[in-house]
Amino acid sequence: MHDQEGTDVPRTGKIAQIVERGKLLVGTTGDYRPLSYREAEGNYWGFGIEMAEKIAQRIGVDITFVPTSWPTLSADVMADPQTFDFAIGGITITDSRKTAMLMSDGYLCNGKTILCRAGDAQRFQSLADIDRPEVCVMVNPGGLNEKFAREQLSHATIVVYPQNEEIPSQVAEGHADVMITEITEAPWYVQNDTRLAAPLLSTPFTHGEIGVLMRKGQDDLLALVNAVIAQMKADGSLRKLHEKYGLVYGYDRPEEHSK
Numbered sequence: 001m002h003d004q005e006g007t008d009v010p011r012t013g014k015i016a017q018i019v020e021r022g023k024l025l026v027g028t029t030g031d032y033r034p035l036s037y038r039e040a041e042g043n044y045w046g047f048g049i050e051m052a053e054k055i056a057q058r059i060g061v062d063i064t065f066v067p068t069s070w071p072t073l074s075a076d077v078m079a080d081p082q083t084f085d086f087a088i089g090g091i092t093i094t095d096s097r098k099t100a101m102l103m104s105d106g107y108l109c110n111g112k113t114i115l116c117r118a119g120d121a122q123r124f125q126s127l128a129d130i131d132r133p134e135v136c137v138m139v140n141p142g143g144l145n146e147k148f149a150r151e152q153l154s155h156a157t158i159v160v161y162p163q164n165e166e167i168p169s170q171v172a173e174g175h176a177d178v179m180i181t182e183i184t185e186a187p188w189y190v191q192n193d194t195r196l197a198a199p200l201l202s203t204p205f206t207h208g209e210i211g212v213l214m215r216k217g218q219d220d221l222l223a224l225v226n227a228v229i230a231q232m233k234a235d236g237s238l239r240k241l242h243e244k245y246g247l248v249y250g251y252d253r254p255e256e257h258s259k
Contacts (some may be wrong), residue, residue: 011202013218013219013220013221014085014217014220014221015059015220015221016217016225018059018061018085018217018221019059019060019061020240021061021219022061022062023056023063023218024052024055024059024061024062024063024064024085025058025064025065025066025067025082025083025084025085025087026052026056026063026064026065026084026086026087026088027065027066027067027068027073027076027077027083027084027086027087027088028044028048028049028052028065028066028067028068028087028088028089029067029068029070029073029089029090029164030065030067030089031071031140031163031164031165032048032089032090032164032165032166032185032186033045033046033165033185033188033189034047034185034188034245034246034247035047035048035049035089035090035108035184035185035210035245036048036088036089037049037089037165038065038067044065046054046089046245047086047108047184047241047242047245047247048089048210049065049088049243050241051088051107051212051228051229051231051241052065052088054065054228054232055212055216055224055225056230057230058224058227058228059224066083066084067082068087069142069144070140070141070142070164071141071142071143072142073087073091073142073143073213074100074101077101077213077214077215078100078101079111080214082215085214085221086212086214086221086225087212088145088212088213088215088216089212090110090182090184090185090210090213091103091210091211091213092110092144092208092209092211093106093209093210093211094208097213099216100216101213101216102213102214102215102216102218102219102222103211103212103213103214104211104212104213104214104222104225104226104229105211105226105229105230106208106209106210106211106229107209107210107211107212107229107232107233107238107244108184108209108210108247108250109207109208109209109210109248109250109251109254110182110183110184110204110207110208110209110210111182111183111204111205111206111207111208112145112148112180112181112182112183112204112205112206113181113182113183113186113198113201113204113205114130114178114179114180114181114198114199114200115167115168115171115178115179115186115187115189115196115197115198116177116178116179116196116197116198116199116229117171117172117174117177117192117195117196117197118194118195118196118204120195120197121176121197121199121235122199123200124178124200125176125199125200126200127152127153127205130153130156130178131152131153131154131155131156132155132156132228133155133156133157134157135156135157135175135177135178136156136157136159136175136176136177136178137149137153137156137157137158137159137176137178137179137180138158138159138160138161138167138170138171138175138176138178138179138180139158139159139160139161139167139180140160140161140162140163140164140167141160141161141162143164145180145182146158146160146180148180148205148206149180152205155159156178159176161176167179168189168193168196169193171196172193172195172196183204183248184199184210184247186198186201187201187246187247188245188246191246198212212225233251238251238253239251
């Protein structure tokens with residue numbers, strides 16, 4: 001088996017299983033524009049979706065996307081029997097995930113920020129402005145957004161809403177004041193809904209990276225994924241993908257992704 005650069009793809013290990021199957025199975029939440037979104041008819045699009053397609057091309061197989069969710073993400077990755085080979089989307093690299101599973105190198109810099117109504121942009125200029133009992137903060141369940149809100153906002157009223165992709169409209173319509181989100185996600189909603197603002201976009205509360213998540217014991221697949229990411233950084237295609245989705249490219253200097 002040969003990849004698109006003509007380098008031999010290993011015939012043993014996890015990659016060999018994928019080649020024999022003839023398709024790469026990729027878990028994704030499909031609720032995180034512009035990284036991973038599932039349209040009503042079932043088609044997926046997004047930055048992470050295109051990254052997964054690049055990896056499948058490198059192996060030389062087709063790709064099938066498998067639904068997962070933020071509350072069940074880790075359990076789904078480690079499920080036996082496996083339902084997918086790795087997960088991709090808005091998955092932040094964390095020490096706990098790296099301890100329990102395998103995570104690739106980062107391919108997208110990220111950080112926590114907020115969405116609010118455009119009329120409230122001046123009202124919310126810091127975490128202290130948000131951390132008040134009268135402020136309703138809406139988050140999706142089971143992910144790092146909820147974790148951040150519960151750790152950092154002890155006074156605000158936190159509401160968990162099951163569908164992540166619907167929270168921006170909930171805020172715009174006045175059902176909540178603030179959404180805890182990421183600098184990767186917030187600009188898309190602001191560009192597509194004039195009712196919304198992301199006043200703290202340039203000063204995120206946290207700094208991190210997004211990567212590919214997979215179960216332990218798949219070191220050959222992890223090495224291939226990292227090789228694809230490194231190649232895309234080197235040849236400029238990762239920067240172009242950032243530009244396509246309106247995302248800030250953070251890999252010009254080595255220290256940029258180690259904040």
